[in-house]
Amino acid sequence: MVAGRLDLWVGGAAGIAVLFGVLSAYVGTAKVIADEDGLRTSTLLRRRRVRWDELADLRVRERDTYKNGVVRQVEAVLDDGRVLRLPLPVDNRGHADFDRQVQTLRSLLRCHRPEVPERSTKVTRRTAADRQWVPVSICLLLLLSAGLLALMVPYQERESRAWRSASACSATTPQNARKDCLDTAAGTIDRTMVDCGKHGESWLYFAGNEPLQWAGVGCEDARAFRQSDRVAVTFWHDQVVKVAGTRHTYRAQPPQPGAMAMIAAGLLLGACYPAARVLVRLRHRRRPADEVLPTTLPFLLPILGTAVWLLPLAFLRPSGTFAIPIAAVGAVATLLLVRWAWRATAIRTPGVGAASGGPTPGEDVYVRARFLDDTPYNPHEFGGYIVFGDGPMAVVLGPAAGRFGAKPIPAERITVRRVRRVVGGDGDAVPASWNVAELDDAGTPIRLAAAPADLQLLLQQLQPGHTAPLAT
Numbered sequence: 001m002v003a004g005r006l007d008l009w010v011g012g013a014a015g016i017a018v019l020f021g022v023l024s025a026y027v028g029t030a031k032v033i034a035d036e037d038g039l040r041t042s043t044l045l046r047r048r049r050v051r052w053d054e055l056a057d058l059r060v061r062e063r064d065t066y067k068n069g070v071v072r073q074v075e076a077v078l079d080d081g082r083v084l085r086l087p088l089p090v091d092n093r094g095h096a097d098f099d100r101q102v103q104t105l106r107s108l109l110r111c112h113r114p115e116v117p118e119r120s121t122k123v124t125r126r127t128a129a130d131r132q133w134v135p136v137s138i139c140l141l142l143l144l145s146a147g148l149l150a151l152m153v154p155y156q157e158r159e160s161r162a163w164r165s166a167s168a169c170s171a172t173t174p175q176n177a178r179k180d181c182l183d184t185a186a187g188t189i190d191r192t193m194v195d196c197g198k199h200g201e202s203w204l205y206f207a208g209n210e211p212l213q214w215a216g217v218g219c220e221d222a223r224a225f226r227q228s229d230r231v232a233v234t235f236w237h238d239q240v241v242k243v244a245g246t247r248h249t250y251r252a253q254p255p256q257p258g259a260m261a262m263i264a265a266g267l268l269l270g271a272c273y274p275a276a277r278v279l280v281r282l283r284h285r286r287r288p289a290d291e292v293l294p295t296t297l298p299f300l301l302p303i304l305g306t307a308v309w310l311l312p313l314a315f316l317r318p319s320g321t322f323a324i325p326i327a328a329v330g331a332v333a334t335l336l337l338v339r340w341a342w343r344a345t346a347i348r349t350p351g352v353g354a355a356s357g358g359p360t361p362g363e364d365v366y367v368r369a370r371f372l373d374d375t376p377y378n379p380h381e382f383g384g385y386i387v388f389g390d391g392p393m394a395v396v397l398g399p400a401a402g403r404f405g406a407k408p409i410p411a412e413r414i415t416v417r418r419v420r421r422v423v424g425g426d427g428d429a430v431p432a433s434w435n436v437a438e439l440d441d442a443g444t445p446i447r448l449a450a451a452p453a454d455l456q457l458l459l460q461q462l463q464p465g466h467t468a469p470l471a472t
Contacts, residue, residue, distance in 0.1 A: 032088045034108050039076065043087050052112035054078055058105055059121035059129075059289065061085075062424070065092075074102060075123070077289075083129075121290045122424035126432060129289035132281055135274035142271035149264035153318050156257035163254040166236055182234050182241070185211035189229040189245075194222045204243065204250075206233075215240045217250050224248035261318035265310050272303050280345050287347065292422040292432045298344040302337035306330065347421070348452070364389040366399040367458055369450035372426055375441065377407035386450075388461050411462050413442045419459075422449065 031042040038051040057077040065071050072091040076084045091098035102120055110116050123129045162180075169181040190207040202222035204215045211233050225231070225248060234242035243250040276299035284293050309330035369386045371378040383395040387403060394406035417438040422430050430436070430449045437448045437455055439462070450458060 032086050034105055039086070039105075041084075041086055048084070050076060050078070050084065052109060055109055055113065057116060057121055057289075058102070058109055059123055060102060061123045062125075064125065072098060074105065119425065123290055124292075124424045124428065126292045126428065127290050127424040128281070128284055128287040128293055130281070132278050135277045139271045139274040139278065142267050142274075146264045146267035146271065149260055149267065153257050153261045153264065156255040156260055157319060159255045160257055163236060163241070179235075179237050182236055184232050184234045187211050187231055187233050189225050189227055189231060191227055192222045192225055194219060211235075212240070215243060217243065221248065221250040225250075257318040258315040261314040262311050265314040266307070269303050269307050269310070272306075273299060276303075276341075283345075284347060288423070290423040290425060292424060292426070292430075294345040294347065294432050296345065298341040299338075302334050302341055305337050306334045309333075364391065364403070365457075366396070367450060367454045369448060369454060369458055370430075371395065372430070372436070372447040372449055373445075375444075375446055377409050379407075382407060386458060388458075393461055409462075410441070414446075414462050415440045416459055416463050417445075419455070 031040075033040040033042075038049060038054070041048045041050075055076055056079050059075050059077060061073050061075050062070055063073075069092060074086045074089060076086060078084065089098050089101045106116070106118075106120060110118065166180070166182050169178050169183045173181060187210055188207040190205045192205070193203045195202055196219040200219070202217055202219045204217055204222060204225060206212060206214065215233070221243075225243075225245060229245045229247070231243050231245040233240060234244070239252070241252045273296065277296045280293060280296050284291075287293065309326065313326055313330070364387050366385050366387050368384060370381065370384050374380065378395050383397050385396050385398050386409070387394055387396050387406065391403060393409045393411050394403065395409060396403060396406045417440055419435055419437050422432055422434055422436055426436055426447065426449065431451075433451065434449050435452050435455050437450075437459055439446045439448055448455070448458065
């Protein structure tokens with residue numbers, strides 16, 4: 001036995017060592033060479049060469065990992081739409097070397113493809129180019145689990161009806177048919193084992209292993225029985241359904257098809273959220289790869305609203321009998337909520353019309369907005385609000401602080417270039433529902449983000465009558 005366990009440990013350690021060696025060799029042999037002809041990648045398993053005229057873009061993908069935090073990698077987008085992940089460079093600590101290497105690769109690409117934008121495209125979990133295999137896998141797993149449980153509900157119903165309708169066995173009942181009736185045998189409690197922990201089990205042990213060796217019961221039931229108690233043990237389908245004594249009677253619960261149906265319905269509703277995320281991605285699949293898509297949180301309302309009527313209905317009517325009218329009313333309400341969520345996750349083109357709701361004379365107006373670039377009036381992301389009205393336009397901490405520590409904005413030298421939606425390079429702190437204005441501060445490009453209506457109000461203050469073009 002000891003030798004067998006030792007062989008198992010040695011085999012497991014050897015397997016881990018081999019796996020670690022393969023991973024180390026893969027990382028150690030990975031190369032990326034950029035020359036006049038294009039990109040050449042080399043790994044332990046594959047070598048690949050891509051010409052510059054075949055590359056449409058080089059983008060940075062950020063993915064969240066449990067162990068290493070945010071990991072950044074470079075992806076090469078080909079003209080035919082295929083995406084190749086480069087083995088190098090890779091960054092998980094926010095080093096500036098990674099940004100310099102990416103900029104070098106992008107400069108080489110722009111030498112051969114001048115139409116490629118200078119700014120790197122960044123893809124995150126919020127953008128249109130995010131991979132869908134994780135939500136698809138979760139959705140399929142939940143649907144499979146719900147389907148398996150749903151298939152067991154009819155069997156549980158039949159078992160529950162047979163249990164409740166079973167009658168006591170008679171003296172003339174054949175031995176091979178006694179499992180379908182309630183068969184009772186006498187026994188004596190030898191000892192009890194009580195475990196009232198969270199995952200504990202309590203047991204009744206019978207003297208002489210008659211009519212059986214032990215029976216699992218509840219914690220309080222095991223406490224109620226005593227050693228040497230004479231009891232009558234009732235069996236149905238070879239399982240203990242009742243242990244009756246002079247002081248206490250234990251009764252097992254019959255199968256609960258309603259509980260299983262409710263769990264199956266809960267898993268089905270749980271699969272709806274990742275399915276909604278995939279649906280939103282498919283709906284906006286033609287958007288730019290780095291554009292931040294609307295959040296799928298609005299779909300939580302129809303999911304929770306459906307749970308209000310579906311879960312109790314599944315528990316009370318697992319077979320669906322007499323439940324069609326209630327389900328029909330609930331389905332209509334769910335469809336209305338889904339329609340609202342569908343509209344809430346639509347992409348609206350940033351507007352450029354004149355904004356209303358200007359400042360009242362003598363009063364300040366505080367607008368929640370933020371500059372996304374480090375500027376003298378927004379050093380190190382100084383403030384999250386912009387104030388204007390009774391004083392110069394400035395960046396402030398918030399309405400509670402007033403104009404204390406305000407950083408004046410040189411509005412006279414700022415011009416508006418265009419208004420667009422949020423992209424991955426704007427950072428995860430910018431809500432997906434906001435818009436971003438690309439501004440020019442005396443030759444320095446800066447970005448201002450705010451809610452659509454608030455952004456238009458700010459742009460009217462910066463440049464009255466502006467007609468900035470929209471991003472397509």
